[in-house]
Amino acid sequence: MIDVQNDYFPGGKMTLSGANEAAENTRLLIEKSRKINMPVIHIQHIATQEGATFFLPDTQGAEIYASVKPIKNEKLIIKHYPNSFRETDLLKYLQSKNIKNLVFAGMMTHVCIDATVKAAKDFGFNCEVIADATATRDLEVNGQQVKAAEVQKALLAALNFFYAEIGTTQEFLKQP
Template sequence: MKILFKHSVALCLTLFSFLFINAQQKRNMENTALLIIDIQNDYFPGGKMELAGAEPAANNAKKALEYFRKNNIPVIHIKHIAVNEGAEFFLPDTSGAEIHSSVSPKNDEKIIIKHFPNSFRETDLSEYLQKKGIKNLVITGMMTDVCVDSTVRAAFDLGFKNTVIGNATATRDRVLNGQVIKATDVQRSFLAGMSALGNLYAEIVSDIGSF
């Protein structure tokens, strides 16, 4: 009888812990939206601006997307269309500018077209988030050091609390004064910069399981 009682208590505690964790996760995701920035075909093999690690980053963004869909949490897709003179990728009416199949939007998911690195600039993103009561952003996308970074910093200035899924972002090698800076170094440096001063601009997490 004592053994049965102990097993019953242990089962109850396990169930309580599970329910508590689930409730805590739901509370953590209140007033939250997923932002998927510029995961578009030109960044992938065969595209006009291939990134290092685009495919694994997109796969991780897909996992985040599936989590948000499963839990009925808002998803926003950002799509860059280049209209500036001399642009070489994300050109209007090209397959390279289309959102990659790994994170294809559903009909009820918001798509925002932008023409600048900052997803808030001359778009309705801020207005849309305010109408939805969104205060927290979970951010994935490309490129880490351009559109992701500029969007994160703009979001901070507008009062949003940001979380970036680091392995769901990607960039490419850069050149400074004739010296090549590897994509992995660019990636780490910009993620570190976003999380500087106690996660001032954003908390960086490794994957969706970190929530």
């Protein structure tokens, strides 16, 4: 679970399109994972770079969203870059638990999900991204606006090409 934090929700400093729906689906994924004793790893971004405008240290916006907060014995990893492996103990932790398959949910699809999934695949993990448990935002390129739905579709299609299988919350919930 990557960066489901308050600043991404209405009233936050970097509101995403579909954040509420993605958080609800992430909650369902976490509940199912807990029931089947699948490890749940929470990633929290704390912005430490100069000029950062959201996920600032010691702010409510940087806190993990209430419905998906970690419980006792769940791993919490603090990161400072989009790639959840960069300068964290994530890789060492996964290796120590002999984990080979990763299921991703969280935010922002076009930054932290993208960077972390690609790194995970490069480290040899099998990756699945739960599409409806991720969220992004409108972007701009060369003066053209790109709506969040198109950003989401393009990023997930690109990941699906090599880096990950793309699934849905309902597909995940139906698995034994």
